[in-house]
Amino acid sequence: MxxxxxxxxxxxxxxxxxxxxxxxxxxxxxxxxxxxxxxxxxxxxxxxxxxxxxxxxxxxxxxxxxxxxxxxxxxxxxxxxFVRPPQPLGTVGLKCKAVIAIAAGKGGVGKSTAATSLTIALKRAGSSVGLLDADVYGPSIPQLTGIRGRCAAGQGEKIEPMDFNGIPLMSIGYMIPPGEAVIWRGPMLHSAVTTFVRNTDWGELDYLIIDMPPGTGDIALSLSQLLPLTGSVIVCTPQEVALIDAVKAVGMFRKVKIPVIGLIENMSSFICPDCSKSYDIFGKGGAKEYAQQDGIPFLGEIPLNISLRQRGDAGKMVDNFDDETVGPYLERIAKSLVTTLAENAAANPTTPQLPVIG
Structure with missing residues (x-):
């Protein structure tokens, strides 16, 4: 040779x-x-x-x-x-290459399920990923991941995140007693989100996935002030009433100068566990059609599946990827997201700031 x-x-x-x-x-x-x-x-x-x-x-x-x-x-x-260390982001100095906000115009469309599934898919592929539950009023990540308990103090003023199969997790659910309601006004929300981003010991990440609160509240504005978000991904269901709210979410992110880099259609169809036939209970293709009309990348569909719901309730979301019925859908969404980010990078190449280590 x-x-x-x-x-x-x-x-x-x-x-x-x-x-x-x-x-x-x-x-x-x-x-x-x-x-x-x-x-x-x-x-x-x-x-x-x-x-x-x-x-x-x-x-x-x-x-x-x-x-x-x-x-x-x-x-x-x-x-x-090939090793290329992440650059510190924003005023908080987060060491992360891409910060992705997963959002929805309304509750109940499976936003947290999509955020958790995307995080797991990226980790399984080999990326370094963190998951931040910014839905302060209705934190779902502890339930979906099956990771319970309270966060401990880390080095200095840092908070040690919970560990989910090598994925650092942070949620208000790890900071307050179980079942306690959070009754906060805007300034307290901003303070909490700042603490989660700045004071959590995230380490060095390829991706930080943020599970946003539903609707068009001020958490997105707080995040946009803290650090440069790579973009947002909107989750919606196929029916028209959900698309109306998704359009509002898209408009909100554009107003605060956060790019909308993808749309996911959840509950796209019901896959019968007995016969494997697909039924479009909530309609089909509405999100994809809207994405095409508005020039938003369509990242993929998540079917309405009993096992997927059961694993979410049981905190066993990882097992979805061993399910040949739903696993491929979730993996395709992760591939679509990274492909979209790669296309955006090709259109706007970055200038190297640190030596590359091979």
Missing amino acids: TENKELLEQVRTALGKIPDPETGRGLSKQILSVVESGDTIEIKIGLTSFAAAIRDEFKAKVESELANQFSDSTFNVQIDD
Whole structure:
């Protein structure tokens, strides 16, 4: 096996056209090695855990480009881990690459289920993810994850988050006694959200998923003042009355300058557990049609499924991914989100600020 420096430069030039999913910059500096082994050229390319959910799609894209550029050669592409530390965000210094707010125009549409499922899917793919329950009046994350108890003091003034299979969790449910109602006005809400973001020991994250309160309250405004949100994802159900509220949520985020980067349709259809037939109880496709009309990426559907609901009630959301009926829907949403973020990064490449560690 020999390294061919001339071929290395040719490959770097060819793959410089492909944007890194995280930064949007060309891949030339992420080509770790180009080695000839007999009739095969072996290439190692670095990819950060930020893009773990679309690792296979990224590899296929690289292979396709190489085939186009070097039609007489056979390539074996290997994707290796590539470390790029996150930059501190906003006034709170959160070390995170993307902050995603999961929101809904009204309650009862499955927003928290979508937020928890997306978090688990990203973690399973290999990304570093945290989950913040910002729904102060109706925290659902402790129930959905099955993680109970009270948060403990961490290093210095930091709060140690709860651990959910390697996912740091924070919720008002971990700060007050079970069953106690939160009766707060706006300034107290702002203070609580600030504490959750600034004083929680989140570590270094690829993603922080924030489960927002339903409706168009002032939590979104508080978050927009604390740190630059990457964007919001709106969850709604297919029927017209839910879409009306989803439109209001989209308008609210746009007013506070938070991009709407996706829409998820929950309860899109009922999948019968006995015959596997699909029934459109609440209608179908309304959210997708609205997303297309308004230029919002449609991230996917979550079916209305008895087992999915039961696992949420039992705090066993992780088990949904072993269910061949609902698991693929949840994984596709995570892939769609990361694909959308990669497309946005390609359209607006970032300027490197720290040395890259390979």
